[in-house]
Amino acid sequence: MSLFRTRSVSAALLGLLMSGAVGCGPDFKLIxxxxxxxxxxxxxxxxxxxxxxxxxxxxxxxxxPKSESIRSLSASQRELYxxxxxxxxxxxxxxDQNRQSIVSVAATQNSTVLRIGESAPVVMTTxxxxxxxxxxxxxxxxxxxLGTKNLNKDMFMTEARRFLTLDGQLNGILRLEIIGWNFxxxxxxxxxxxxxxxxxxxxELTNCKTTYDSPSTLTxxxxxxxxxxxxxxxxxxxxxxxxxxxxxxxxxxxPTQTALGISLSNTDxxxxxxxxxxxxxxx
Amino acid sequence: MVDHVQLAQQLFKEQKYSAAAEQLKLAYETQPNPxxxxxxGQAYRKAMWPLESKQMYERFVEAAPDHPLVPEAKGYIQTxxxxxxxxxxxxxxxxxxxxxxxxxxxxxxxxxEAQRALERAKNPPIYRKxxxxxxxxxxxxxxxxTLIVSLAVSARFRTDGPIISVSY
Numbered sequence: 001m002s003l004f005r006t007r008s009v010s011a012a013l014l015g016l017l018m019s020g021a022v023g024c025g026p027d028f029k030l031i032x033x034x035x036x037x038x039x040x041x042x043x044x045x046x047x048x049x050x051x052x053x054x055x056x057x058x059x060x061x062x063x064x065p066k067s068e069s070i071r072s073l074s075a076s077q078r079e080l081y082x083x084x085x086x087x088x089x090x091x092x093x094x095x096d097q098n099r100q101s102i103v104s105v106a107a108t109q110n111s112t113v114l115r116i117g118e119s120a121p122v123v124m125t126t127x128x129x130x131x132x133x134x135x136x137x138x139x140x141x142x143x144x145x146l147g148t149k150n151l152n153k154d155m156f157m158t159e160a161r162r163f164l165t166l167d168g169q170l171n172g173i174l175r176l177e178i179i180g181w182n183f184x185x186x187x188x189x190x191x192x193x194x195x196x197x198x199x200x201x202x203x204e205l206t207n208c209k210t211t212y213d214s215p216s217t218l219t220x221x222x223x224x225x226x227x228x229x230x231x232x233x234x235x236x237x238x239x240x241x242x243x244x245x246x247x248x249x250x251x252x253x254x255p256t257q258t259a260l261g262i263s264l265s266n267t268d269x270x271x272x273x274x275x276x277x278x279x280x281x282x283x
Numbered sequence: 284m285v286d287h288v289q290l291a292q293q294l295f296k297e298q299k300y301s302a303a304a305e306q307l308k309l310a311y312e313t314q315p316n317p318x319x320x321x322x323x324g325q326a327y328r329k330a331m332w333p334l335e336s337k338q339m340y341e342r343f344v345e346a347a348p349d350h351p352l353v354p355e356a357k358g359y360i361q362t363x364x365x366x367x368x369x370x371x372x373x374x375x376x377x378x379x380x381x382x383x384x385x386x387x388x389x390x391x392x393x394x395x396e397a398q399r400a401l402e403r404a405k406n407p408p409i410y411r412k413x414x415x416x417x418x419x420x421x422x423x424x425x426x427x428x429t430l431i432v433s434l435a436v437s438a439r440f441r442t443d444g445p446i447i448s449v450s451y
Contacts, residue, residue, distance in 0.1 A: 026446050046449050063449040077443065084446030091451075 026084030035078040039107035111146040172224035184266040192261040300330035317347035337363040
């Protein structure tokens with residue numbers, strides 16, 4: 001009896017000590033380097049995915065944004081500074097699963113975004129990880145002015161890169177890779193070319209497909225008009241290539257002169273952001 | 284000059300027999316009258332000092348073998364000899380008994396000690412049990428490892444800024 005009691009007490013004490021030593025503390029040690037000298041606030045946003053043994057995402061959850069004032073940081077501290085980062089309420093991996101997190105960060109000065117970007121996915125194989133983000137490697141966004149937007153709750157686009165690709169049937173696809181902040185998972189994009197000079201009017205790019213990649217990246221694809229099928233008199237009807245509409249060519253080849261209107265909103269309309277990229281107005 | 288005979292008579296009346304005998308012995312030294320030895324024997328006998336009494340009677344018989352009190356003195360000597368032997372025998376028995384008692388007590392003590400040793404061997408104190416040291420050693424090692432891990436973890440947890448908690 002006394003043997004059992006003594007061993008139980010020892011085991012309990014040991015368990016308590018071990019849990020105290022390992023079970024507490026943050027999930028990440030976030031090591032930030034080269035924080036912009038004029039930045040006054042940092043914003044953090046994390047996405048955590050649960051991956052099965054095949055590496056497929058079985059659950060994904062995005063945190064609410066969190067801000068941290070850095071007004072008091074000295075120049076030397078901005079060269080190298082670390083925070084603890086705790087993922088409160090993040091999904092938990094089962095024994096045969098892995099947990100992967102992406103940390104998005106934005107450095108702002110008043111209502112201007114100075115740097116914005118996200119870390120590479122980090123698989124949390126241990127309880128505590130170092131995660132280093134260098135602000136030198138993050139984008140200085142072409143759309144820095146927040147206006148009335150608040151990064152603690154609003155959605156905001158900072159950059160959109162235009163590409164022209166082909167789908168499996170060799171149809172042209174206008175692809176837009178949008179970088180920003182706090183994108184909801186149900187976000188949908190609408191594209192338009194406002195006041196296209198050649199047409200003398202605005203052109204709506206309908207049937208856009210929006211793909212949510214992360215709270216800070218989206219992909220929007222718009223299928224260009226399909227080539228017309230013409231009868232060539234041959235035994236088989238062959239699709240004949242027709243030139244892409246000029247506005248599509250201008251969107252890619254002359255992006256600064258050809259404006260692209262991007263309108264994002266979620267299903268219930270609680271979050272929205274509109275940006276006319278390129279053209280004469282680049283706000 | 285002290286009259287030892289008169290003093291002895293006084294002490295005898297007061298039933299201080301051994302003191303009276305001493306005075307009679309002193310009186311004999313100054314005036315060797317064998318009767319003083321006989322009376323000293325009488326006084327020692329009354330004082331229940333048989334060994335000294337017998338010696339006085341024997342000295343009296345030796346000093347005055349033809350004295351009319353010699354038969355009585357011899358009678359006393361014989362009686363006292365028996366008494367002394369009896370007392371010696373009794374003392375010997377008592378001594379033996381005491382020795383036996385001592386041996387018995389020693390045996391009991393040894394038996395109890397052996398029993399205690401047996402009990403100790405059967406149920407040794409907790410610190411003599413191997414598992415106690417195994418558990419204690421394991422616990423000490425675990426605490427040491429835990430402390431090292433704690434220090435390492437706390438060093439890993441040390442950050443320049445606060446802990447930022449993002450909620451999902």
